[in-house]
Amino acid sequence: MGLGCIVGQDLIQRSLASKNEKIAKYSAITAGVCYIMVGTIPIMLGLAGRLIMPGLEDPEHVMPNLAIEFLPPFLLMLFMGALISAIMSSADSSLLAATSLMTNNVILKIFPRVKRKNLLPLARVTTVIVAVISVGVAIRVKQIYHLMVNSWATLFVGIFVPVTAALYWKKANKLAAWVSMVSGTATWLGYIFLNTGNFQEISDPIFYKAAAYGGAVAFVSYLIVTLLRYDRIKPTKLPSEYPPA
Structure with a gap:
């Protein structure tokens, strides 16, 4: 499901704002490396929190509880400010x-x-x-983890295949993209509701299976529509400018 983050518009807009292609390319690579390095910090803190606070009821409170337990008031204030700023x-x-x-x-x-x-x-x-x-x-979703997984899964099953095909396949087209997005999302939602009935009581295996099935259906449907209908599909013309003032 992490592949869905690659086509996230909030990330792509940073590359599109680059001065040129070279800057966009190397800044994206640099950001990816930094993301991995910085991302290991909360993971290590989370693992340490399980050992230091084994009786913690909600694992999502590990970071704040560690900060309250071990940081002096001034550093605690800086930590909370940095956390809120990042959010x-x-x-x-x-x-x-x-x-x-x-x-x-x-x-x-x-x-x-x-x-x-x-x-x-x-x-x-x-x-x-x-x-x-x-x-x-x-407010409705009980855990941030489930909310984040659903967000990434939405991008993965709905957008990843059409965007990737548009970048690397000359036969990419609008009809196949629509079919892929609709079929992938429908498969993902259908699998979840058939197994749980809602989004609040879902185990991790169901999350991952739903995303895997949705991504597979999105890929297969895109491939089938393109191969069967490509000769009848007119190339999509991209708009050259915004609507007139």
Whole structure:
């Protein structure tokens, strides 16, 4: 499911903002290496927390409890501030990414005559709506781990195959992308609901199997549609500019 992060819009937008292709390439590689190095720190702290605090009821409280137990007040304040800053940084990137996708890839497709001067107010309203929905989902889901796994699985089963095909396969097309996204997501959701009935009482094996089946169906459906229908599909023309002002 980690493959879904590769096509995350909040990550891709950083590469697209690079000055040139070389900077985009090497900055992405450097960021990946740094991500692995920095990512091992909370893993090691989590493993240490299991040994130091074996009776902890909620494993998601390991980091705060370790900080409260071993850090002096001043360093504890810095730690909490850094933690909140990291959360806010990730949250605003995700909100802007979702807003961009909804505005440019959904709303403008449904209402292509929207003028450019109306895009900013539209994006602001979309941001508020996405934020409210996100808060509702966060309140409903009991564990952050399950929420994150579902987020990555959504990208993996719905977007990873079409985006990868668009980058590396000349026969990539819109019809196959739609079929892949719909079939992969439907398979993922269907497997979860058939085995649990909801998203709150799911064991890890069901998470991983659902994502694996969804990804496999997305890949196979994309391949079949492309091979069977490619000769009848007109190449997709990318828009050269935003709607007129």
